[in-house]
Amino acid sequence: MPVEVKGVIALRKALNAYAPDLAKELTAEITKSLKVIQKDARGFVPNKAPAGLYNWEFNPNRKLTAKNSMFRTFASEGERVRFFPLYNATEIKRGIVYRTGYGKPNSKGFRSLFRVKNSSAAGAIYETAGRAHPSGDPRSKSNNPNAGARFVQQGALYGRKSSAGDMRGRVIFRAWEQDQGKQLTSIMRAIETTTMKFNKRATVSSSKASA
Amino acid sequence: MSNIVIDLAAEFTGKKAFKQAESASGSLSKSINKLAKTFTAAYIAHKALAFGQASVKAFVADDNAARSLGITLKNLGLETGNTSIYINDLISRMEKQTGVLDDQLRPAMDRLLRATGSITKAQDLLGLALDISAGTGKDLTAVTQALQKSYLGNTASLSKLGVGLSKAELTSSSFADIQKRLTVLFAGQASSAAASYSGQLNKLTIASNNVKEAIGAGIVDALVTLSDDDTLSNLTTNMENLAIYTADVIRGFGLMASALKKIPGISGFDVGMIPILGTYIKVLQDAGAKSRRAAEVGMGKNPVQSGSYLNTTKKVTVLTKEQTAAELKKLAAKKLSLAIDKANLLLGKGGNIFDMDAIQLNAAMINQAEQLGKVTSQSQLLMITNDIARLKIKQDIAALEDAIASKDEARITAATNQLNADLKIYNALTNQNLKLADIKVLLDSLLPRDLINLANLNEAIRLLTIINNGKPPSITNPVAPVVPVSPVSPILGKPIPPVGIPGIDYNPGQNPDRNISNGFPNGVTSGAGITYNPNQQGDRNYDIKIYANTIANPDELSGLIQDVVIRLNKQGDYLTTAGAL
Numbered sequence: 192m193p194v195e196v197k198g199v200i201a202l203r204k205a206l207n208a209y210a211p212d213l214a215k216e217l218t219a220e221i222t223k224s225l226k227v228i229q230k231d232a233r234g235f236v237p238n239k240a241p242a243g244l245y246n247w248e249f250n251p252n253r254k255l256t257a258k259n260s261m262f263r264t265f266a267s268e269g270e271r272v273r274f275f276p277l278y279n280a281t282e283i284k285r286g287i288v289y290r291t292g293y294g295k296p297n298s299k300g301f302r303s304l305f306r307v308k309n310s311s312a313a314g315a316i317y318e319t320a321g322r323a324h325p326s327g328d329p330r331s332k333s334n335n336p337n338a339g340a341r342f343v344q345q346g347a348l349y350g351r352k353s354s355a356g357d358m359r360g361r362v363i364f365r366a367w368e369q370d371q372g373k374q375l376t377s378i379m380r381a382i383e384t385t386t387m388k389f390n391k392r393a394t395v396s397s398s399k400a401s402a
Numbered sequence: 403m404s405n406i407v408i409d410l411a412a413e414f415t416g417k418k419a420f421k422q423a424e425s426a427s428g429s430l431s432k433s434i435n436k437l438a439k440t441f442t443a444a445y446i447a448h449k450a451l452a453f454g455q456a457s458v459k460a461f462v463a464d465d466n467a468a469r470s471l472g473i474t475l476k477n478l479g480l481e482t483g484n485t486s487i488y489i490n491d492l493i494s495r496m497e498k499q500t501g502v503l504d505d506q507l508r509p510a511m512d513r514l515l516r517a518t519g520s521i522t523k524a525q526d527l528l529g530l531a532l533d534i535s536a537g538t539g540k541d542l543t544a545v546t547q548a549l550q551k552s553y554l555g556n557t558a559s560l561s562k563l564g565v566g567l568s569k570a571e572l573t574s575s576s577f578a579d580i581q582k583r584l585t586v587l588f589a590g591q592a593s594s595a596a597a598s599y600s601g602q603l604n605k606l607t608i609a610s611n612n613v614k615e616a617i618g619a620g621i622v623d624a625l626v627t628l629s630d631d632d633t634l635s636n637l638t639t640n641m642e643n644l645a646i647y648t649a650d651v652i653r654g655f656g657l658m659a660s661a662l663k664k665i666p667g668i669s670g671f672d673v674g675m676i677p678i679l680g681t682y683i684k685v686l687q688d689a690g691a692k693s694r695r696a697a698e699v700g701m702g703k704n705p706v707q708s709g710s711y712l713n714t715t716k717k718v719t720v721l722t723k724e725q726t727a728a729e730l731k732k733l734a735a736k737k738l739s740l741a742i743d744k745a746n747l748l749l750g751k752g753g754n755i756f757d758m759d760a761i762q763l764n765a766a767m768i769n770q771a772e773q774l775g776k777v778t779s780q781s782q783l784l785m786i787t788n789d790i791a792r793l794k795i796k797q798d799i800a801a802l803e804d805a806i807a808s809k810d811e812a813r814i815t816a817a818t819n820q821l822n823a824d825l826k827i828y829n830a831l832t833n834q835n836l837k838l839a840d841i842k843v844l845l846d847s848l849l850p851r852d853l854i855n856l857a858n859l860n861e862a863i864r865l866l867t868i869i870n871n872g873k874p875p876s877i878t879n880p881v882a883p884v885v886p887v888s889p890v891s892p893i894l895g896k897p898i899p900p901v902g903i904p905g906i907d908y909n910p911g912q913n914p915d916r917n918i919s920n921g922f923p924n925g926v927t928s929g930a931g932i933t934y935n936p937n938q939q940g941d942r943n944y945d946i947k948i949y950a951n952t953i954a955n956p957d958e959l960s961g962l963i964q965d966v967v968i969r970l971n972k973q974g975d976y977l978t979t980a981g982a983l
Contacts, residue, residue, distance in 0.1 A: 198413050198415070199411070199413055200413055200415065209829070212833075225410070228408075293413070296415055299414075300414055300415060301412040301413065301414050301415070302412060302413050302414075302415050303407075303409040303411075303412050304409075304410065304411040304412060304413055305409075305410045305411055306407050306408060306409045306410060307407070307408045307410070308406065308407045308408075309406040309407075310406075314406070315405075315406045318406050319406065358408075360406070363406065363408055364408065367408050371968055371972075373965065373968070374410070375410055375411070376961065376964075378410060378411065379411075380961070392832065392833075
């Protein structure tokens with residue numbers, strides 16, 4: 192009875208069910224490539240916050256209060272108050288992660304297969320600040336409406352903006368831009384190789400012929 | 403949470419999922435249509451039973467709250483005989499005015515009574531709590547708790563409600579002042595909320611809840627009267643029968659009402675209009691109403707005093723136990739269904755690897771092997787074992803199908819485990835097979851076929867024999883230089899190498915002994931009558947080396963070239979500047 196497997200998700204499910212060793216091998220290959228981007232991206236996180244952004248640097252010895260910092264958000268009474276995320280290089284680096292499990296479908300029906308994330312709040316700020324308003328936003332109600340310009344002066348944005356989305360940033364997008372699609376090619380190659388191996392194994396007649 | 407992500411690859415699955423959902427909903431609606439026909443008959447009876455159960459539940463909850471409030475009044479020494487009736491009336495009025503359920507009002511009143519110890523104060527604070535709750539959108543329970551704590555001196559929880567009073571105001575003012583301020587701030591909020599659309603809907607909910615409670619009380623009373631022997635099965639059977647009978651009667655009334663409407667001159671329907679039966683029903687209705695009024699009078703008293711509470715509680719406990727047993731039964735059925743699902747999944751897996759043609763082929767091979775009487779090679783043995791494993795899986799699948807048909811959970815689980823175990827064996831054998839194949843391919847690739855080739859060797863021997871004047875070369879030293887029979891060297895007394903083979907003309911300008919030993923030791927370049935090239939070493943040896951380099955696969959090669967081009971373009975080297983390509 193012919194069985195057809197279409198798509199990477201279906202392939203990985205089939206591998207998990209019938210050839211767990213190949214599934215592990217494929218995951219290891221993909222992880223290897225993702226780790227390259229992760230490592231590069233972590234290397235782009237400066238140890239200190241960009242100059243001119245006073246008090247944004249995290250200091251473990253200083254307790255933040257309403258008096259000594261402007262990085263405090265005020266909420267109405269009874270609600271949870273969350274401090275503005277401070278720049279902490281260690282935390283940002285820890286927040287750069289990769290995931291190999293497929294995600295939920297988005298609104299257009301696409302499911303992400305492998306991804307690299309910049310998950311910390313401070314990391315997201317450093318990554319994208321100045322993307323929307325590279326010269327600052329005069330209408331902003333922020334304490335520092337020119338922060339965007341300040342960020343752009345300190346470090347340029349790498350990557351491209353297209354109809355598919357804004358792929359400009361300073362950490363993971365920079366690593367991605369620098370890689371020039373090499374890791375993506377290796378991942379695709381790994382998938383192709385695994386597919387071939389799996390096909391070979393799944394065909395009963397081929398194993399007989401070779402035996 | 404930030405969403406800074408690079409999706410290295412994505413797969414479009416939406417369409418497939420939509421298609422699946424479409425077909426699933428299509429088949430579901432078909433099944434539902436079929437099911438609906440079957441269930442229509444049972445539906446009314448079931449609904450009546452469910453409504454009866456919900457009514458009993460609502461009544462019990464209400465009864466518990468009323469009992470708790472009664473006990474609080476008694477403990478505080480506020481019970482004067484009719485205080486419970488007064489509080490109950492007050493709560494039902496508040497419920498109708500504000501649209502807040504008595505299930506919330508009773509515990510709130512209870513809490514405030516315990517804090518203040520005064521009915522008047524508790525009543526005032528409950529009114530205030532209702533206003534604050536409507537104004538802030540907070541739960542009545544939370545507001546009452548905050549007021550209770552503030553009354554007892556802890557204003558922290560009141561500040562968390564966001565009532566508009568600062569911490570300093572709350573700590574510096576007395577509770578009376580705070581209450582006064584809050585009364586001003588939230589005046590008319592509850593009545594305004596009650597008049598709103600949502601408030602009206604709440605009132606509808608209250609009305610339906612009260613209906614449930616009233617019917618629940620009636621059902622409990624009826625059950626108490628019916629099951630005098632106090633046995634569990636009788637009680638539940640009575641309840642079910644009551645529901646079915648009620649449903650049947652309602653259905654009958656529906657039919658009758660529609661028939662009566664067809665009679666000219668009759669516009670509405672009244673039970674009394676039914677001849678003879680109508681009179682009996684009226685009598686029953688009157689008796690029921692009388693019993694209800696008696697119960698209401700009893701309810702007016704503190705439930706503990708009236709003594710009905712313990713009796714009711716006993717019946718309810720019995721009912722709860724019965725419901726738990728039913729739940730357990732449901733759980734067992736669910737477990738069975740889960741086992742069947744799991745087995746079906748495995749059947750699907752087994753089906754994928756089962757191929758009738760392959761089995762027939764393998765069976766033939768097994769027969770052949772049996773005819774031969776013995777297995778000739780390891781790979782043949784493995785192949786036959788593989789086929790046997792596949793046949794075993796087929797047997798397991800059949801056994802599992804039988805087990806599913808029998809609906810025996812233990813049998814299904816055992817058959818599933820067996821199939822799982824055999825599938826594992828099959829997978830292990832397949833892997834073994836592949837390893838053998840890999841080894842064979844490796845061995846094949848290692849054999850230097852072009853060098854060790856019998857045809858080549860024979861040809862070489864033939865040529866050597868010709869060179870050796872028809873004598874075969876020595877087997878012990880097949881690669882030794884061939885010394886032809888020729889005149890003896892006048893210097894060394896050794897034979898001089900031949901100058902040619904008879905019948906073949908050689909270029910006289912060419913050194914005839916090139917590539918072979920000239921018979922002179924190193925350094926001696928000429929003999930009598932022969933002039934040798936002094937620059938050539940007479941006994942030169944030739945080394946032949948074969949390098950088996952790795953040949954890149956075309957994809958890898960193109961990948962490597964791409965990588966180099968990218969690197970050159972980005973970084974450059976000592977010949978090419980970066981970006982020059």
